[in-house]
Amino acid sequence: MFLGYTGGLKLESFNMVANHAIRQVAEDAIFGANTQAQKAISEYGFNNVINGTIGVFLDDEGILVTFDSVFNALRELKDESFAAYAPLNGINEYLDTAIKTTFGDYKPDGFIEAVATPGGTGAIRHAVWNYSSWGEEILTSDWYWDPYNTIATEHGRKISTYKLFDEKMNFNFEDFESKVELLLDKQKRLIIIINSPAHNPTGFSLSYDEWLGIIEMLKRKASSNQNKIVLFIDIAYIDFCEDESRRFLSLLSNLPKNILSIVSYSMSKGYTFYGLRSGAIIGVSSNKDVAIEFKNACSHSNRGVWSNGTRCAMEVLTKIYRDESLLEKVEKERNHYKEMLKIRANSFMKASEEVGLEICPYKDGFFISIPSNDPIGLAKELSKEKVFLVPLEMGLRFAVCSVSQEKCKITPRLIKEAMKRI
Ligand SMILES: Cc1ncc(COP(=O)(O)O)c(C=O)c1O
Structure with a gap:
């Protein structure tokens, strides 16, 4: 379970919601950590901050990656494909x-x-x-x-x-x-x-x-x-x-x-x-x-x-698979980022090994996790170094999908040092 920085019951004396909908109000840990990172970026600049909280693919400059081949296919659809019910x-x-x-x-x-x-x-x-x-x-x-x-x-x-x-x-x-x-x-x-x-x-x-x-x-x-x-x-x-x-x-x-x-x-x-x-x-x-x-x-x-x-999304998928050359373009574009992900993750794993940082066994995907007995304390300590990770119940989550290889290389050392300080 993700841990919020500001968890806790919201004690209301009067509820309009039915009993089953009265819930604990905690700030979402991912958005909370990302808000802190964004604040640091605006203060110190993008290059001086490591924001490992975002779970979508970003390029090395922190811009959301979108596949041109897919979005061009989307733009070619007729208005009806967007407007009509599926x-x-x-x-x-x-x-x-x-x-x-x-x-x-x-x-x-x-x-x-x-x-x-x-x-x-x-x-x-x-x-x-x-x-x-x-x-x-x-x-x-x-x-x-x-x-x-x-x-x-x-x-x-x-x-x-x-x-x-x-x-x-x-x-x-x-x-x-x-x-x-x-x-x-x-x-x-x-x-x-x-x-x-x-x-x-x-x-x-x-x-x-x-x-x-x-x-x-x-x-x-x-x-x-x-x-x-x-x-x-x-x-x-x-x-x-x-x-x-x-x-x-x-x-x-x-x-x-x-x-x-x-x-x-x-x-x-x-x-x-x-x-x-x-x-x-x-x-x-x-x-x-x-x-x-x-x-x-x-x-x-x-x-x-x-x-x-969403009708237009469904139509794009069928359009891609009906057209071999379009499918090839999509796969080529995706493979480029697959490779980038691999390079980033390998850099993080190699650097972890070098500094003796224990991580969960990573094989594929957007995230690497670092076990910790004090995830919130560790995340707070790291934020002092302008490094932002998501505190989970059993450790910290680092998003290799959204951090450049250069930053992936230095993060393990910063985590290891922060662990020693807390
Ligand atoms: C583990 C896992 N399952 C499922 C999803 C579902 O994503 P979506 O609903 O966007 O397909 C996500 C998205 O972040 C995820 O991380």
Whole structure:
């Protein structure tokens, strides 16, 4: 969970909101840290500040990266493509394309259905609402993207966690299995959210063999047909990983009917479409009825929550995949930034090793995390050096996606020194 700098209950003597909507009011940690960084930038200049708080791709000068190929395609659309409603489930060709690009060469066997959602966030929301009951616990790792918690609590559910890493900083399969068992014993139904590859906030990715172990274990748990398991795979950052990282998706083939796999598709990172809000919830089942039920439940949720999605974003995706040369241009542009991300992350990791800074095992993605017993204290100490990171419950998050290689190289030493001072 992210920690705010100014948390605390807002003690009101009078509430207009209903009881369930009376919540703890805490400043969002990311926005809080970013506001501080922006203030420092205006005082000391961009070059003298390291702002590792922003979770979108920025160039070395701190400007938001947008893919020309994608935005040119967007500009070529007719006004109707912006103005008209999209079908409730999303444009069919868009959904087919989302399925094709999600699985690449690793499409699992089974019945696959998809419904368009506003980004991957929408997919998480529909899964939480339709596949867990009021008050139930949803399982994810102890390092996790805080909106999982917001979405769970918004819908009267809770997040429960397993330890992502063991003492050797390897995937903690043992703790994962024991929490799956515990919650299945208690609830008989369980949503498990796994954000891999390129986990936010750590950059950890499960290997193919680790996925194999997870799927085998879930099959064992599903041998009791009282148990219902929903494996939710959040792949928000997969377009910035190697194609090979999709290989595990073929393991979703022919699972027992009481395991439903859900994969969330997002255009936010892979097409720099963050604000255009386009994604999809994709369900994979060995059972046709389960797949149809999935489609119907998510369609109903679309109508009941946000109606339909952003038509022009869907049309851009279909336009890209209809035109090989345009697709090549998009991939070329994305590959350029993929490479930049790799260089930045490698610089950060190398410098961490040199100064003996312990970091979580990074493999891919936009973020690297540094474990700490005092994340808020450490973030405050670093801010004195004009270095800004996001304090989480178990450490600090550094956004390699938005910091130049030069700055990535010097940050680990500054963190290590700040750790010694507190
Ligand atoms: C881990 C994770 N999952 C899902 C998302 C969803 O993003 P969007 O709703 O923009 O697709 C994000 C975005 O930051 C994320 O970090």
